[in-house]
Amino acid sequence: MEGDGVSSLWSNMGKLPLFVFFRDSRNVLKKDELGMEIANIGLPATLALMADPVASLIDTAFIGRMGALELASVGVSVAIFNQVSRITMFPLVSITTSFVAEEEAASKTSTDIEENTGSDYDADQELVPLTGGSDMKIPKPEDKRRHVPSATSALIVGCMLGIIQTLFLIFTAKPLLLYMGVRPDSPMVKIAAQYLMLRSLGAPAILLSLAAQGVFRGLKDTKTPLYAIIIGDSVNIILDPILIFTLCLGVNGAAIAHVVSQYLIFLILVWRLVEDFVLLPPNFKDLQFGRFLKSGFQLLVKVISATSCMTVAASLAARLGPKPMAAFQVCFQIWLATSLLADGLAIAGQAILASAFAKKEYEKTVTVAARVLQIGVVLGLLLSFILVAVSQFASTLFTNDFDVLELMNISFPFVAVTQPINALAFVFDGVNYGASDFAYSASSMIVVAVMSLSCLFVLASSHGYVGIWIALTIFMCLRVFAGLLRVGTGMGPWSFLRS
Template sequence: MEIDTHVVEGINNSSCSEHHNIMAAFQKGKDHVKNTFVYCVEGFRNVFKADDVGLEIAHIALPALIALGAEPLASLVDTICIGRLGSIELAAVGVSVAVFNLVSKLLNIPVLNLTASFVAEEASGPTIDNHELESCADSLYADDQRLVAPAKDADLYMPKMVDEKRVLPAVSTALLVGALLGLVEFIILAAGSEQILTIMGIPRGSSMEEPAEHFLQLRAVGAPAVVISLTTQGVFRGFKDTKTPLYATAIGNVLNMILVPFFIFFLDYGVTGAAAGNVISQYLTALILLFKMSRNISLIPPKLQDLNFLGFVKYGGLLLIRSTATMLTMTLATSEAARQGVIPMAAHQICMQVWLAASLLSDAIALASQAIIASALARGLYDVAKDAAFRSLKIGCCFGLLISLLLLGFSMVGLSKIFTNDLQVLAFVSLGLPFVIATQPINSLAFVFDGIHFGALDFWYAAKSMVLVAILASMTIFLAARVMGFVGIWIGLSSFMALRMLVGFFRIGTASGPWKFLR
């Protein structure tokens, strides 16, 4: 049987050509990853340059930074006051706070981030989803290699007005979803407090059981206020308005810092007084935000069919998965500390409050990048989205380093002694503080990447990657806690944030998903 040599040559040429294309694509991907990382780190001397992107980030982030700083400050005041009651009360409240955060943030954070992204899009124009971004990114390049926005008739996309108030379906939908979630959270926390605390490592008859249960049941009353407050903050963030939430949260947190010590020390209400102060301040904040929003935005849409439940269900489910993975990992760390006893749990509560108070300040940069990127991508301004993403990462890195230096300085003058005088607790705190200080730049970048993902509606990747990260980090916490005790818990928490940062770099570094236009 004769074989046509031309056919063989054709096959060989085709095979070589295909192999060449694969290698070229692989090399192109490697070059892109390298160039992306170089772009991330270069130009740090211009990180605070006062150009359009820099000024917009500052305009959004600075008020948000103050507002976000007020809440952790109020939590620190609570911890200081409760710490004066004793190690048992401090440990009990630490577990209760972890439970409240697990149930409330598990459901609230998705609503907050969806509301901010949806409002930013509705206020800017129609949504361009991830599939559209991937399919048309290459064709959007102009001759000067800058991405240009598709032409749109601005009048067609202006939000409707009713009685001189803007009508945005995302606002009405978010408020309704928030109200329902608040009711669900109240029922779960109030009715199931005893069972939940037992699962968390506080056995029946423990000295921590009674104060923990009283605190959690009363905090449950404030759950609806927390949801509505976060929902309305998401609306203002969507409009790039962080000043209004600043005023409202500042008033609420100042009231909290007055009421908590008053109820604890003057009225002798103990941990119940701390919970009462929290609840009152939360309802005040929610009412202020609702009142301010209702002056310019219609809270009830003219037509019920305008409500966007499909979008909240579609993306909310993904963010619920993500929040579940995040909170379960954090709760596992608290549970492991509680199982080690009152002293380690009290120390863990102090370290956790300082860690979160410092780290969550980076959310100001994250929400600025989220609002700018969501608005830019809705209008097809891909160059603006790119600049906002990389600039916010650089600012976040610098901010994290600054926080580390500040915490290092405070720890050298006895930061932990502010919370308690118990020498045993302070000994454990000294083991956790190095991790709290060293991880701040990592934490800051991780939070900024969250804002970048949410701004690009990259909820699928945010959820999928977080599940993987949470599994790996939870395994580390579980195993390290049994080998190294208290230190092992903080090794696991540090790995959790490091992995969150790395998956963020991977998404942008490979220019995949909604970031395919970076190629």
């Protein structure tokens, strides 16, 4: 009897929503239909996400050869540009991905219904004369390009946000640098301000490119953005040494190379969109700006909350001096670049889940959520091992300054150990976005940010440079807990797990 009671207890516990994360864990790397779908979406998305941080690391390596002052100056500017960009780019691309995936799922459902009813004639189809003098008319040839209203909405919003971001960064460059701890009499001011203003000219192209990427992701096509990004970033890498050293433009050359590459990426993506999609919808109301902006505002709140923690961390590092900032810049770029590998999983999970939720395929949503989270843990552990193995070699690629190298060696254990935590945090974001749970993502991040900022100020004050990294680790742990709480307790769109 006692054995039956224990067995019943374990059986009931296994039905708790929390245990969805352990579902079919033995199949985590299985090459079944779902595994291949995740790989086909996630791997190209991961490579695309990695391309820009890798290009930024190469920029950093070139600039690092110029000296610690230039490296620190660009580090502050890149931190400002990236954090301002994150405020607009993640809401834009995430919402576009979910909305396009939902529209595509609805479109396929409608098409299946029409095929099942045998309806293939459109009474409203426009007729045109067979010849110039004939009274006989035939149906006007159809434009086989698809209508995706969310694509048009995203491009319009992206263009507006990009222009606003450019103007904001140009006119507030020096105040932002002062906020980051760069004093007006610092030798970093002139270099950092010039780099930031030049880099800001690429903001419209970046936002428009991200809007286009969101469209392709929603359609589960992550290969097209990958090809465009590889071409653009290759041009960036080729132009770097030419503009920086051959033409003696210094850090300004690195900024110009980056801007050129971003406009090239945008042109390639728009060219592919125009080939397959009608970007001008038949009705302006189809754009649904209200829904787009509502969800966008919710994610904007989330990103601002998350960005504030990273911006404050960079600011506190800058206040410690050029060498701590230089070390923080390199390690922070590596931290983000490796962590963003998990964002490819998040994108795959979001695209598949958004489609499954739209079709109310709840069994598939559970399977997909469990699989991407399990793969995230495995990926994080693998990244930790790799970073530990290459840490000493990687440090010397960016600088020869002994003091900077010593600080980087202090940072690397944090960068390596937090990889599984970071991976889960990113994947949980994708899972929540796939469920269109934008409101919870925003509210939970506000709480996480308040707690993390408190830790940052306290630990930076008491432990200096090391304290900043401890606080960033706490920040990522809290993000994972927030995601675990939502799905693991079966709240919001996951309430079906409790039935």
